[in-house]
Amino acid sequence: MTEVELVDIWFRYPNTAMFSLRGVSVTFRSGEFTVVRGPNGAGKTTLLKVASLIYRPSAGRVLVDGGDYWSLDEGRRLGKRREVVYVHERPVLIRGRVLDNVVYGLRLRGVGEGVAIETCREVMEELQLWELRNVDVRKLSAGQAQLVAVARALVLEPRLLYLDEPLAHLDEERRLLLLQALERARERGTGVVIASHQDLGGLGVDRVVMLSEGKVVRNLYLR
């Protein structure tokens, strides 16, 4: 079980006067399916980036399995960071082929190329990306690029997976593929946190967190 607990988090971007998060306290756990909802500018993206250990909050504590993440040394931070993955709303892909992107996280962890490719194959087939493995990422549609970014995250089998508007560029068929893949990841014990405006189509959501003006206004357990 991995748990990321945000305690009274305040966050302000550089050169801005307004806080994007104001006293947010919320916990994300592995094995749970959470949806974060809220209007534009409510702080959903910022919340996900703080919870995925990318942004350091201006104030407040980020506890990973009970320990204060930002007071750890860099080596131990890296170990914790490798248990959580964040996927951008607009997919950020590195130059090269689809396969180069999907294996990237595994290669960072020192996995050999052959093993990394074999590890990726199942997830890529699941998301219908295997046939595209040698395609230059510059030739992908927005929906394909989004799936590549999600596949790159899923192959790492993170304990917590944060996705920012993952359905934004997807047609109905790809939406279904993605939601099925996320459901399977949850069954394997991954905690899935999605910031989305869209209907998740009967997916087994455990909890809904509502944000408004940088504050959690509702934290509702559905089951």
Add this chain to the structure above:
Amino acid sequence: MLDETVATILRSIYVSGAATLLAMVWSVPCSLLLATRGKSRVVEAVVESLVGVPTVLIGLLLYLLLSSSGPIYRLLGVRLLYTPQAMVLGQAVLVTPLLISTTYRLLRISVRNLWELAMSLGASRVQAALLVLRESVPGIVASGIMGFSRAIGELGVALMLGGNIRGYTRVVATAIAMDVAAGEFEEAIVLGGVLVLVVVLVAVCTKLLTRVYGD
């Protein structure tokens, strides 16, 4: 005559190429630093305003530094004025604001996203920096081409620090100026065409090489 012209063209490429590479040594880290820091608007404005500083002013300041009564000679005893090395140094200083400004503009969005991507996929800080650098190569190369074009076409620094010495510091820009002063307009026009051709060829070759590297 033809040999001399070819030598002048090659010298131009050498001096401006070396100056651009030298300027990139400090300009690229500066641009990356600017792109990764939030509070950089004042520095950004200052750097952009320095892009338009007249080349003769930079030439004059460096002339005063490098001349036999200047601090470089007094402190180090090195006589640099009227040498290709002085021209390289002068052009490197000249293109620095342009390189920083263009590289920073190309990198400022991508660096943040790439850094976040690397962090979110479990990269160490070194691995993240390597990814950012690797992905920034096309942008850095494009800035380098702009810097080279600016350096090879400028006159003030080359004339004041190089002195247009035949067979030693004469480059295409100073040769054109000399031809015009002597009324040799046809030769000046031919050299001008060669200058444009060199800039285009260098840009195309570098882009092709970058594409090969990228793929």
